[in-house]
Amino acid sequence: MTTSQQTARPAVKAEIQAVPLRHPGRWVGAGVLGFVVIFLLQGWVANPRMQWEVVGEYLFSPAVLSGVGTTLLLTLLAMVVGIAGGVVLAVLRMSPNPLLSSLSGFYIWIFRGVPLLVQLLFWYFLSAVVPTIGLGVPWGPTFVQFDTNMIITQLAAAVLGLGLHEAAYMGEIVRAGIASVDPGQTEAAHALGLTRFQTLRKIVLPQAMRVIIPPTGNQVVSMLKTTSLVFAIAVPELLTSIQGIYSRNFQQVPLLTVACFWYLVATTVMNAGQHYIERRFSR
């Protein structure tokens, strides 16, 4: 230490100013893009055919608000079915029994392979081939019987279609989460005398949550938007309501703007929520 202080240092020269490299290209690019965006926005906002008064008229109309409510309800129910199904699929997939694990794989293969719109229509038209649903002994007597159309209403078809499709994706997410937990955790729990089920519930799943929660948040936001597909089976969610209105007054773009507004509001709120949850679980 002392020696370095004793060695002579070069005399300090006058400070020179450091000038960062200029990037004129970036400035030009930003200017051009900014101009294009302003031009497009101005053209959209100022377009008299946009009929902003129509947008304002319908933005908070009861039909639209009830559509928003149905969209949120559908998102919630479909995710509940999807998450519950996903946990079951993941546990089956990891079962040592080859039949159980391949059945889970088979489910995932089908429900990820067929387009969601086709699945929704499939559930909706199910009553055509399965007119009644009963409870009883297979190939034996039936105790109670229902009209399929009574059980699988439009809403139920939508929840089933969206939820069962979602379960296939959630299954993979949950499986990845469970696989991310150190096997030593399971061993330590077993060594303490916990059963397999207790170990899964108290030790493995809570730790898998860190890995499961962030992509699940993505799935919720994605589900919110995907619910718009159920307009094909006439469930009165947001897009169906909007369509109902513009099929009468032919103001398609203003009404679709209303739909965009509500979808954006909902996804923005959810993204903020997800950001918060991710921060909590990454600790």
Add this chain to the structure above:
Amino acid sequence: MTTLIRAEGVHKRYGTLDVLKGIDLELAEGEVLALIGPSGSGKSTFLRCVNHLERIDAGRLYFRDRLIGYEERDGKAYELPDKAIAAQRVDIGMVFQRFNLFPHMTALENIMMAPIMVKKEPKAEVRERAHALLARVGLADKAHSRPDQLSGGQQQRVAIARALAMRPGLMLFDEPTSALDPELVGEVLDVMRDLVRADGMTMIIVTHEMGFAREVCDTIVFMDGGVVVESGPPSSLLGDPRHERTRAFLSKVL
């Protein structure tokens, strides 16, 4: 003295690899036994068989005269259901090389979890015992720390307290100090030494700490290639080994 563990010709295979090729071993209540040997000798595998974390493929392994993980009927051993195996493990505590504390719980919660979940003991009583155990391993002030806030030595001491909370009749230690920085090994060995001296705990310790084994163990078992090469009290096994393989191994580690 009652026999706690009795192994008769225990075999374990992974695919075509024979990890254990007939282990015979006895452990009396109150005895402390060290398993030593080169890596791959099967000592950790044998330890894991003792609480059925590994299934044995042949032979018999008894804890308090009951087969571990199996039930013998008409000359065959049938594996026990999940719950029965879990019940057998209650009496056998295990400490792992990598601690395996539950990271989503505090030190106190780690210790309290199993007595409450498995033995259904009253929470207040368990909490009191958990605090006492933490004090015993010298971590009274760390009750509400999470594992990632503790050093390796502290985590391992919590792991020992967690196993003790179940009041086991036998403790298994799987290389408990191998993952620790050298300066933290002593604090863990101190806790283990105290268990032997104060409680007379029955223990099987897989270890490379020869000095510790010599000091606290009644018996040292040298394993190599899936068999017990020789065993005996520390003075004779470490001081005057009879087999060439034992001598070769000891010359490298002593």
